[in-house]
Amino acid sequence: MTEQGPVLELDGISASYGSVQALDDVSLVAHAGEVIGLVGDNGAGKSTLIKIISGVQSPDSGRVVVDGEERHWRSPHDAMQAGIETLYQDSSLAPHLSIGSNIFLGREIRRGGLLGRLGFLDQRSMERKALEELENVGVTVPLSRRTVSQLSGGQRQAVAIGRAVLWSQHVIVLDEPTNHLGARQSQEVLHVIRRARERGLCVIFVSHTLPHVIEVTDRIVVLRLGRVVRDAPTSQYTVESLLATITGLVAAPGS
Amino acid sequence: MSDAGGMPRVRPREDRVPWARRVRATIANQQFVLFVVLVALLVFFGSQNSRFFTTAEFTNLIIDFCGLILLAVAETYVIISGGIDLSVGSTVAISGVVGAFAMETLASHHVGEVAILLVGTVVCAGIGGAVGVLNAVLITKANLVPFVATLVTLSAGAGMALVFSRGADVGSNPAAISWSATGAWIFTWESMIVIAITIVLSLVLHFTAYGRYNFAIGSNAFAARVAGIDVRRHVASVYVVAGVLAGLTGMFFYIRLGAGAPTSGIGDELNAIAAVVIGGVSLVGGVGVMTGTILGAMILTVVTDGLIFINIQPTWNQVVVGAIIALAVVLQSLRPGRQGASA
Numbered sequence: 304m305t306e307q308g309p310v311l312e313l314d315g316i317s318a319s320y321g322s323v324q325a326l327d328d329v330s331l332v333a334h335a336g337e338v339i340g341l342v343g344d345n346g347a348g349k350s351t352l353i354k355i356i357s358g359v360q361s362p363d364s365g366r367v368v369v370d371g372e373e374r375h376w377r378s379p380h381d382a383m384q385a386g387i388e389t390l391y392q393d394s395s396l397a398p399h400l401s402i403g404s405n406i407f408l409g410r411e412i413r414r415g416g417l418l419g420r421l422g423f424l425d426q427r428s429m430e431r432k433a434l435e436e437l438e439n440v441g442v443t444v445p446l447s448r449r450t451v452s453q454l455s456g457g458q459r460q461a462v463a464i465g466r467a468v469l470w471s472q473h474v475i476v477l478d479e480p481t482n483h484l485g486a487r488q489s490q491e492v493l494h495v496i497r498r499a500r501e502r503g504l505c506v507i508f509v510s511h512t513l514p515h516v517i518e519v520t521d522r523i524v525v526l527r528l529g530r531v532v533r534d535a536p537t538s539q540y541t542v543e544s545l546l547a548t549i550t551g552l553v554a555a556p557g558s
Numbered sequence: 559m560s561d562a563g564g565m566p567r568v569r570p571r572e573d574r575v576p577w578a579r580r581v582r583a584t585i586a587n588q589q590f591v592l593f594v595v596l597v598a599l600l601v602f603f604g605s606q607n608s609r610f611f612t613t614a615e616f617t618n619l620i621i622d623f624c625g626l627i628l629l630a631v632a633e634t635y636v637i638i639s640g641g642i643d644l645s646v647g648s649t650v651a652i653s654g655v656v657g658a659f660a661m662e663t664l665a666s667h668h669v670g671e672v673a674i675l676l677v678g679t680v681v682c683a684g685i686g687g688a689v690g691v692l693n694a695v696l697i698t699k700a701n702l703v704p705f706v707a708t709l710v711t712l713s714a715g716a717g718m719a720l721v722f723s724r725g726a727d728v729g730s731n732p733a734a735i736s737w738s739a740t741g742a743w744i745f746t747w748e749s750m751i752v753i754a755i756t757i758v759l760s761l762v763l764h765f766t767a768y769g770r771y772n773f774a775i776g777s778n779a780f781a782a783r784v785a786g787i788d789v790r791r792h793v794a795s796v797y798v799v800a801g802v803l804a805g806l807t808g809m810f811f812y813i814r815l816g817a818g819a820p821t822s823g824i825g826d827e828l829n830a831i832a833a834v835v836i837g838g839v840s841l842v843g844g845v846g847v848m849t850g851t852i853l854g855a856m857i858l859t860v861v862t863d864g865l866i867f868i869n870i871q872p873t874w875n876q877v878v879v880g881a882i883i884a885l886a887v888v889l890q891s892l893r894p895g896r897q898g899a900s901a
Contacts, residue, residue, distance in 0.1 A: 357784075380786035395784050397777035399844035400770075408774055409785035411767050422766035 308371055310335050310473040310505050311356070311387070316365035318351050325351040326362070327529040333474065338496060338506040340516040340537065343526035344549055349509050352526070353476055356507070357389035358382030370473060383409075386472030392479045396463050398452035402444055403430035405451055406437070406466050440468040441498040457488030464492060468499045475499055476507045481515050493519045513542045525549055588838040591889060592853035599857065603864035610867050616744040621814065623859040624752040627852065628807045629823075629830035630837075631759050632800035634851045637834055638763075639796050640776035640843030641697070641704035646804040646830060648715030649689045650823025654808035655719045657682035658728035658818025671733045679809045686805020687798055689715060694794035704797075712827070719820040727817040735816040748813050755806070760848035772796065776843025832879055833858050836886040857882065 311333040318326040326348045333339055343349050354360035355367065358376030367374050369385045376382050379389070389395075396405045407429045413419035430448055437444055442465035444458055451459055460480055467475045477496070481489040489512075496519050499506050510516050516523060516537075523540055525533040525548045533548050540548075604610045629646045636643045661678040669677075689711055696707035722728075741747045763769035771792050774782040783789045804823070811822040835841065836857060837850030861882065862875055 359784075378786075379784045383786050389784065391780070391784060394778065395781045397774045397781045397844065399777040400773060404770060404774075405781075408770075408782070409787050411770060413767070422762075422768055424765060424767060424770060426765075 309333055309368075310370055312366075312368035313352075313356070314366040314368065316352070316355060316362045316367070318348075318355065318360065318362050324529050326355075329365070329526070329529070329531055331524060331531070331534070333505045333507065335473070335503050335505055336500055337522065338500050338508055338520045340520035340523040341507055341509045341526065342511070342513065342516055342523060342545065342549055346528070347526040347549075348529040349526055350478075351529075353389065353391075353478055353507075353509060356382070356474070356476055357387060380409075383470070387474045387476065388467040388471035389476040390463050390467045390478060390480060392482065394459065394463060395466075396451045396459060399450055401430065401448050401450055402437075402454075402462055403433035403448065405462065406433040406469065410470065436469050437462065437465045440465045440502075441495050455488075457484050457491060460484060460488070461491055461495060464495045468495060468502065468504065471499075471504055474505045474507060476509070478509045479511065480508070481510060481512055489515060513545050517542060517545065527551055588886075588889060589847065589849055589853065592837065592850065592857065592886075596853060596857050596860065599860045599864060603860065603867050607867040610864070613744055615863075615867075617741075617746065619859055619863055620744055620749050621746060622863060623855055624749045625807065625810060625814075626826065626829055626833060626859060627756050627855045628752060628803040628810070629826055630833040630851050630855045631756055631848070632803040633827070633830040633834045634837075634839055634846055634848055635759075635763065635772060635796050636704070636800050637831075637839050637841060638776045638843060638846045639772045639793060640779060641793065641796070642708065642831070642841070643693065643797060643800045644705065644708040644827050645689060645693060645711035645715055646800060646807075647823045647825055647827040648712045648719065649686050649801055649804035650808045650811060650826060651719035651820050652689065652715045652722075652808070653682040653685035653805040654812050654818040654822045655723045655728050655820055656685045656818070657805075657809055658812055659722070661731065661812075662729040665729075665731070671737075674731075675734065675737070675813070678812065679806070682805040682809035682812070683802045684805065686801040686803070686808065688801070689804070690798035690801020691794075693797040693801065697797065698790045698794045708797075716820075716824055723818065723820040725820060727815065727819045729817045731812075731816040733816075734813045738813045748810055752806075752810060755803075756852065760852070763848050768792075773844055776845075778844070829858060829879075830855075832883055835883055838886070838890055854886075 309332045313329060313331040316326055316329045317324070329348070329352060341349055341352065351360065355362050358379045358381050361376065367376070369387065374381070374385055382389070397408065400408070403426070412425045412428050414423045414425045434444070442461045444454070444462055451462065454462065464477065464480055467477070480492050484492065493515060496506050496508060508516060508520055517540060520537045523535065523537050523545065524531055525545070527549065609615060629650070632646055633643060657678045660681040661674050664674045664677060693708055693711055696702045696710065697704050738746055738748055741750065745753070763772065771782065771787050774785070774787065775789055775792060779789055807823060812818050815822070833854035834846070834851050835854070837847070837852070837854035839846030839851060858879060861878055865875055865878065866872060
């Protein structure tokens with residue numbers, strides 16, 4: 304990490320679906336080694352913002368700057384190449400493929416020589432490296448030859464996050480990664496997020512589970528009806544005050 | 559499981575009930591069961607009729623197998639990618655008819671036989687590819703579901719084959735027929751070509767990036783897309799490949815008949831799909847092995863031909879095929895992997 308500037312900068316992002324204004328002049332600055340919580344009620348614009356960061360959708364106006372360079376994604380692939388990995392709520396894994404195949408999906412290791420040039424894959428290297436690399440980011444899984452459908456929900460999520468951490472150069476966007484997970488599995492996910500921060504990545508953590516957000520983030524950005532209503536260090540929030548900011552209601556005094 | 563050594567945690571659990579597990583694993587290994595069924599069928603028909611185990615009959619079996627396998631390979635690719643192609647049978651007919659017209663024209667200009675067959679092959683593959691492109695456009699641009707899109711081309715293709723040929727066989731090429739009878743041992747030359755194509759496409763499906771993407775898209779198209787795979791382009795290409803394979807099958811039937819028949823291949827899409835289902839390919843996509851499809855096609859071929867040898871009316875054929883499909887599907891539901899996935 305040589306640069307001091309932000310790794311991701313959103314500047315005046317607006318997006319609308321027909322007459323519905325999903326995002327209205329949203330700005331966000333994210334630095335390396337920072338975990339940012341992105342919270343808001345349903346319809347606050349979280350999903351749209353994630354889609355814009357990850358290249359699934361283009362903003363109507365506003366700038367996306369990654370590592371000091373303005374970007375215009377045409378596809379998720381563009382965002383990936385710029386170092387942004389996104390983990391979507393609906394799993395980003397192919398259940399019928401092995402763990403190793405999933406880790407390397409879209410980035411397969413090919414064999415050497417002529418066979419490689421014909422598109423033949425080096426499956427053995429992929430399976431081996433997948434286990435090694437997952438362990439590096441704090442994810443322990445059984446045999447990487449197993450298909451993802453044979454894993455538990457928590458293991459699947461760990462593999463999916465491990466994959467994102469592994470390939471990301473700058474930013475990881477995690478959409479509800481602890482949803483449907485038990486307490487212990489959620490802790491494992493939070494652990495991987497901390498490991499990602501140690502690796503100097505910026506993590507954007509989107510969640511409805513406010514205790515998790517407060518536990519793991521450095522800064523929390525609250526969206527309401529397409530606007531940023533608060534952007535402050537996590538230490539300045541409590542679960543109650545965060546909830547009040549999200550809903551737009553002031554917490555009842557003394558509660 | 560040679561590289562399992564590093565993770566001993568999972569092993570003890572699998573060893574706890576080795577006997578029951580092994581039995582289940584063997585039953586679950588559909589490839590093995592299919593192979594046993596195939597051998598049993600061959601032994602049965604051979605025991606009923608001594609003429610079954612002859613070079614001539616095996617040559618016929620392989621020719622019949624080759625008339626089906628390219629369609630089954632096409633269907634394997636398409637179904638694993640999460641789609642279905644109902645049009646392959648009609649595409650055999652239309653490409654065979656159009657190819658036959660082209661070859662007739664060349665023959666009337668006294669072009670050499672080898673050149674005629676080569677050009678015919680290219681024309682048939684091209685017509686098949688064109689149908690595939692049409693399917694691809696309907697599916698990836700007009701966003702029709704594959705079932706409907708290929709139902710359109712199924713109907714249109716079969717109709718056009720009848721219109722162009724006026725319902726009769728096109729051309730007469732005795733040289734093609736006599737060439738189709740040559741070869742080595744039980745393999746005719748055209749069978750060898752079909753088998754070679756099948757082997758290449760099996761390797762592509764299981765060992766290349768293209769094949770990997772096919773599984774990934776069928777398993778979770780969203781995951782494939784966010785992994786940077788151009789899903790639309792891949793899906794389109796799969797239908798074009800299927801069309802080309804159907805076109806080549808049209809040429810295969812032309813060589814056997816020495817003519818392009820508007821009835822060739824009609825309805826064969828269902829046999830191809832049957833072979834794929836028997837072979838264990840999941841109709842919802844993402845799962846399948848090409849050797850399963852090959853064994854499925856072999857079983858269908860042996861049953862179809864064998865019934866004739868034991869003097870059962872060919873009309874029973876469909877019933878037997880239906881029973882085999884039912885059996886194969888029941889077998890698949892016994893797979894431990896399925897239950898493990900939901901646990």
